[in-house]
Amino acid sequence: MKPAPFKYVLASSLDHALALKAEHGDEARFLAGGQSLIPAMNFRLARPSVLIDINGLTSLAGIDRPEAGQVRVGALMRYRALERDGEFLRSCPLFADALPHIAHPQIRNRGTIGGNLSHADPASELPALAVAMQAKMRIRSAAGGRTVAASDFFAGLLTTDLASDEMLVDITYPVLAPRSGACFMEVARRRGDFAIAGVAAVVTLDEERRCASVRLALCGVGETPVDAGAAALPMVGSRVTGESIDAVAAGVRELIAPSGNVHASADYQRHVAGELVRRAIRTAHQRISHAA
Amino acid sequence: MQPDQHEIELTVNGTRYRRTVESRMLLSDFLRHELGLAGTHVGCEHGVCGACTILLESDPVRSCLMLAVQANGRALATVEGLASADGELHPVQQAMHAHHGLQCGYCTPGILMTMTAYLTEHPSPSEDEVREALSGNLCRCTGYQNIVDAMMDAAARMREEAS
Numbered sequence: 001m002k003p004a005p006f007k008y009v010l011a012s013s014l015d016h017a018l019a020l021k022a023e024h025g026d027e028a029r030f031l032a033g034g035q036s037l038i039p040a041m042n043f044r045l046a047r048p049s050v051l052i053d054i055n056g057l058t059s060l061a062g063i064d065r066p067e068a069g070q071v072r073v074g075a076l077m078r079y080r081a082l083e084r085d086g087e088f089l090r091s092c093p094l095f096a097d098a099l100p101h102i103a104h105p106q107i108r109n110r111g112t113i114g115g116n117l118s119h120a121d122p123a124s125e126l127p128a129l130a131v132a133m134q135a136k137m138r139i140r141s142a143a144g145g146r147t148v149a150a151s152d153f154f155a156g157l158l159t160t161d162l163a164s165d166e167m168l169v170d171i172t173y174p175v176l177a178p179r180s181g182a183c184f185m186e187v188a189r190r191r192g193d194f195a196i197a198g199v200a201a202v203v204t205l206d207e208e209r210r211c212a213s214v215r216l217a218l219c220g221v222g223e224t225p226v227d228a229g230a231a232a233l234p235m236v237g238s239r240v241t242g243e244s245i246d247a248v249a250a251g252v253r254e255l256i257a258p259s260g261n262v263h264a265s266a267d268y269q270r271h272v273a274g275e276l277v278r279r280a281i282r283t284a285h286q287r288i289s290h291a292a
Numbered sequence: 293m294q295p296d297q298h299e300i301e302l303t304v305n306g307t308r309y310r311r312t313v314e315s316r317m318l319l320s321d322f323l324r325h326e327l328g329l330a331g332t333h334v335g336c337e338h339g340v341c342g343a344c345t346i347l348l349e350s351d352p353v354r355s356c357l358m359l360a361v362q363a364n365g366r367a368l369a370t371v372e373g374l375a376s377a378d379g380e381l382h383p384v385q386q387a388m389h390a391h392h393g394l395q396c397g398y399c400t401p402g403i404l405m406t407m408t409a410y411l412t413e414h415p416s417p418s419e420d421e422v423r424e425a426l427s428g429n430l431c432r433c434t435g436y437q438n439i440v441d442a443m444m445d446a447a448a449r450m451r452e453e454a455s
């Protein structure tokens with residue numbers, strides 16, 4: 001099918017884009033990579049009357065380091081640009097694991113991090129990464145700006161905290177801390193498909209190599225990315241062992257409530273999630289550089 | 293509602309075009325219907341099948357997931373531009389021919405555009421890497437094996453040409 005008619009405007013500046021959104025509200029959509037919005041328009045699941053193309057806003061297409069230990073990624077950064085940025089991948093290694101799982105190179109050449117997070121597909125990898133890494137989302141509107149924690153940004157199925165006049169402008173991630181290791185893993189039916197379940201894990205040790213903290217978030221098993229940090233609390237304060245990891249996996253199986261879908265029953269999703277938690281924590285732990 | 297028209301100017305396979313398009317016209321339809329470049333195929337219109345893959349500058353993208361108006365000022369390449377002016381086929385096309393890498397041919401233009409870009413960036417891929425590079429292009433006919441064989445051969449032909 002083909003999109004229903006709409007008015008197209010190429011935004012000439014961030015202020016221009018925000019003014020248009022303030023004027024048209026829910027009737028208008030930002031067009032970023034178009035890799036979720038255009039399919040929805042082609043099938044007339046989305047029928048915006050105004051399309052605000054933000055692809056010309058180069059100020060949103062960069063990476064910088066606002067403070068030591070932080071990386072700020074502009075909303076318009078495309079997946080492929082992130083995949084090719086070795087320094088970024090070393091700072092935020094969860095992305096090195098996760099990006100190749102997103103669709104196919106042809107989609108990754110267009111799709112943007114801001115579009116991904118604003119679309120808020122719970123099966124997507126990047127919302128889970130944002131929650132695991134406790135990212136901060138910077139939001140702008142014509143009236144002003146605010147910053148929201150990732151855990152508060154994802155409000156429900158394909159729903160975020162963004163108001164109808166707001167744009168996600170950048171996301172700040174913490175650089176992987178010393179004595180830390182990270183791992184993202186997922187299971188999908190085919191390469192590039194959305195995940196049946198996926199797990200992002202970050203393990204940090206203290207100076208005695210005891211577990212200081214574990215960040216854990218899952219995709220594909222709820223209406224939003226699921227923060228499973230609570231299930232990992234029993235590990236904190238002691239050495240990481242096979243038994244302690246198994247206990248966390250069992251805790252996550254209890255914690256989540258997947259609904260099942262055409263590719264996998266809820267039981268299978270729960271099983272896969274538990275196994276992925278086990279493997280992701282083990283790999284994250286193994287990756288902690290012994291020199292550190 | 294008045295149709296929302298925009299004037300665009302773009303380059304496809306080195307030729308400049310200037311047209312007026314309605315904003316809702318997909319780039320895939322623009323190439324096929326407005327420019328008559330029907331080598332770009334359309335299968336699903338939601339980004340899954342890969343038949344509509346073209347190069348935007350040098351990056352493979354889904355032309356069904358871009359609006360024609362977004363291509364204003366850009367340089368595109370489609371399957372029509374792969375062979376050289378004297379008609380000699382591109383090494384990837386030669387290899388597809390030699391290895392019987394197509395049957396109905398519906399998926400072929402998308403595969404050619406995806407893989408010429410991939411092999412330019414990765415001149416010596418393993419067979420597994422070729423399979424992964426092909427994962428965004430569906431083929432109903434061949435079972436892929438002959439396409440994989442063709443791509444391994446195409447990589448060798450392209451390495452030879454470059455040396």
Ligand SMILES: Cc1cc2nc3c(=O)[nH]c(=O)nc-3n(C[C@H](O)[C@H](O)[C@H](O)COP(=O)(O)OP(=O)(O)OC[C@H]3O[C@@H](n4cnc5c(N)ncnc54)[C@H](O)[C@@H]3O)c2cc1C
Pocket residue numbers: 029030031032033034035036037038039075101102103104107110111112113114115116117118119121123124125126162166167168169192193194195338339340
């Ligand atoms: C075949 C296929 C397979 C895919 N597989 C995966 C997968 O495995 N994993 C995955 O994560 N994704 C997958 N996707 C989706 C893809 O990652 C999209 O790129 C992503 O979901 C949306 O990003 P975009 O930049 O394309 O946004 P768009 O499609 O342009 O926009 C998506 C939504 O976000 C809004 N929006 C965009 N930018 C902003 C902003 N800065 N502020 C506020 N709102 C904004 C838009 O108005 C729209 O409502 C797949 C897509 C396809 C076609």
Ligand code: FES
Pocket residue numbers: 333334335336337338339340341342343344345354355356357
């Ligand atoms: S027609 Fe574009 S991907 Fe299928």
Ligand code: FES
Pocket residue numbers: 393394395396397398399400430431432433434
């Ligand atoms: S040759 Fe028929 S779809 Fe590939």
